Amino acid sequence: MRLFRHELRGELLLYTRSRELAFFTFLLPIVFFVLLGSTYGDDTVDGVKGSHFLEAGMIGYGAISIAFAGLAIVLVIRRETGILKRLRATPLPAWAYVSALLSAFLIAFAVEVVAILVLGRVLFGIPFPDRIGSLTLALLLGAISFCGLGIGLTALIRSAEGASAVVNAIYLPAAFLAGAFFSPRHFPAVLRAIADVLPLTYFLRLIRNVMLHGEQIWTQGTNVAVIAAWGVLGVVIALRSFRWEPHEG
Amino acid sequence: MSAIVVRDLRKSYGALEAVGGISFEVERGEVFGLLGPNGAGKTTTVEILEGYRPRDGGVVEVLGADPATAEGEWREQIGVVLQSSAMYETLTAREMLRLFAGYYRKPRPVDEVVKLVGLEEKADERVRRLSGGQRRRLDLGLALVGDPELIFLDEPTTGFDPRARRRAWDTIRSLRSLGKTILLTTHYLDEAEHLADRVAVLSHGVVVAAGTPAELTGSVAATEITYRENGREVVLETDEPTRVLHELTTKALAEDRELEGLVVRRPSLEEVYLTLTEEHSE
Numbered sequence: 001m002r003l004f005r006h007e008l009r010g011e012l013l014l015y016t017r018s019r020e021l022a023f024f025t026f027l028l029p030i031v032f033f034v035l036l037g038s039t040y041g042d043d044t045v046d047g048v049k050g051s052h053f054l055e056a057g058m059i060g061y062g063a064i065s066i067a068f069a070g071l072a073i074v075l076v077i078r079r080e081t082g083i084l085k086r087l088r089a090t091p092l093p094a095w096a097y098v099s100a101l102l103s104a105f106l107i108a109f110a111v112e113v114v115a116i117l118v119l120g121r122v123l124f125g126i127p128f129p130d131r132i133g134s135l136t137l138a139l140l141l142g143a144i145s146f147c148g149l150g151i152g153l154t155a156l157i158r159s160a161e162g163a164s165a166v167v168n169a170i171y172l173p174a175a176f177l178a179g180a181f182f183s184p185r186h187f188p189a190v191l192r193a194i195a196d197v198l199p200l201t202y203f204l205r206l207i208r209n210v211m212l213h214g215e216q217i218w219t220q221g222t223n224v225a226v227i228a229a230w231g232v233l234g235v236v237i238a239l240r241s242f243r244w245e246p247h248e249g
Numbered sequence: 250m251s252a253i254v255v256r257d258l259r260k261s262y263g264a265l266e267a268v269g270g271i272s273f274e275v276e277r278g279e280v281f282g283l284l285g286p287n288g289a290g291k292t293t294t295v296e297i298l299e300g301y302r303p304r305d306g307g308v309v310e311v312l313g314a315d316p317a318t319a320e321g322e323w324r325e326q327i328g329v330v331l332q333s334s335a336m337y338e339t340l341t342a343r344e345m346l347r348l349f350a351g352y353y354r355k356p357r358p359v360d361e362v363v364k365l366v367g368l369e370e371k372a373d374e375r376v377r378r379l380s381g382g383q384r385r386r387l388d389l390g391l392a393l394v395g396d397p398e399l400i401f402l403d404e405p406t407t408g409f410d411p412r413a414r415r416r417a418w419d420t421i422r423s424l425r426s427l428g429k430t431i432l433l434t435t436h437y438l439d440e441a442e443h444l445a446d447r448v449a450v451l452s453h454g455v456v457v458a459a460g461t462p463a464e465l466t467g468s469v470a471a472t473e474i475t476y477r478e479n480g481r482e483v484v485l486e487t488d489e490p491t492r493v494l495h496e497l498t499t500k501a502l503a504e505d506r507e508l509e510g511l512v513v514r515r516p517s518l519e520e521v522y523l524t525l526t527e528e529h530s531e
Contacts, residue, residue: 086335
């Protein structure tokens with residue numbers, strides 16, 4: 001436990017020191033929230049006010065940015081530069097390292113959610129959500145599943161240089177297709193078919209149902225099941241092919 | 250008890266035999282050098298001893314434990330410097346040391362480590378702003394911060410300029426005087442000669458020679474006597490330099506002749522090493 005706390009402090013320091021993480025995974029969802037909110041915030045989207053629709057979307061976008069994209073990029077870079085290998089030579093156990101790393105990213109996501117909610121309230125007058133318990137559980141489920149997928153993805157990336165490219169090529173289109181920025185209702189059928197398998201689609205449905213329609217998480221069986229299944233898939237890939245050492249040459 | 254015991258260690262990667270049955274022992278408090286050209290099997294050997302790689306055969310004991318199965322407690326006593334200095338670029342040197350210190354139960358005070366590796370002036374500089382030599386010293390500091398008994402240094406000065414190498418050598422010597430056991434790999438002869446109490450020369454995965462640097466230079470070779478006669482260079486190799494030289498000079502004196510450019514030379518470890526590793530590759 002002492003090792004976990006020590007490593008968590010280190011990981012939080014590392015997170016705040018990283019300009020790339022701070023901007024691309026943490027600030028960008030907030031920037032999009034402000035920009036898009038001021039363009040269609042007052043319109044009606046899928047039966048709710050645009051800014052409300054967008055706020056939930058940006059929380060989902062934040063989850064995939066931080067827990068999936070940020071985590072995957074950080075892990076690949078640490079693996080390929082040899083930091084993971086270096087850590088293996090110390091008495092720090094793998095469980096303490098991985099749990100502290102995930103906790104740091106979950107904390108970053110929690111701060112992000114609070115920032116978006118406060119900003120939504122101040123800029124667009126969006127009331128705070130009232131299903132706090134369900135929302136917390138839903139966010140935790142999504143963030144952990146995206147962490148699992150992020151770690152699983154590292155198995156498919158072989159170089160530090162490729163990390164950002166591969167990750168961006170996956171999560172940015174995914175965020176768009178799943179409807180984080182705009183309602184996917186009027187997308188062409190092909191795109192909606194793709195969106196129908198993406199975990200973010202179900203995560204967005206889940207948090208919109210909780211935040212905008214007052215649903216509780218236990219009424220959301222399908223959404224919860226699909227998100228969890230994706231998370232389990234990521235963890236299975238991670239357990240089977242996670243490596244500590246860089247690829248040679 | 251020896252710090253490291255290796256007996257008939259074997260390791261292959263596919264069809265390639267990287268380590269073909271090597272044996273050596275490292276005593277406590279000793280600096281032991283594994284010497285050899287690139288691809289001789291040094292890093293494979295060290296990484297097996299560090300617990301990174303499984304072996305195919307043989308017996309390995311490091312501080313009384315098998316590195317393939319040892320964990321936590323054993324790692325408290327081991328310090329590792331890998332070939333690449335991987336570090337968090339955004340932390341300062343001191344923060345990096347503090348982070349690693351926290352992984353050990355009884356770390357050495359961070360300020361002491363900073364001094365030991367000579368980074369006092371750069372301690373609060375971000376890692377990314379350190380020079381290659383400074384990074385390498387910080388890397389050494391990370392290996393020392395747990396106050397280990399045994400330290401593995403894999404090519405600790407590769408890519409250093411001569412001054413930085415001297416500094417690194419001083420640091421390694423000061424570790425030795427602290428009573429630490431050090432296993433060092435290098436392809437620099439002079440490094441082994443300066444630092445190691447004993448050396449094993451590896452070539453193509455086997456030990457081709459072992460002993461103190463002095464024994465190695467003594468074992469192979471003959472002393473070399475060169476001079477010029479009628480503008481021609483004459484080279485004599487002999488195991489009895491005193492007798493040969495005496496005969497040579499007696500004769501020259503009798504003929505009232507100068508032995509021009511007379512040089513009597515013991516081969517350096519470098520030449521011994523080249524001979525050994527070349528012989529082996531043929």
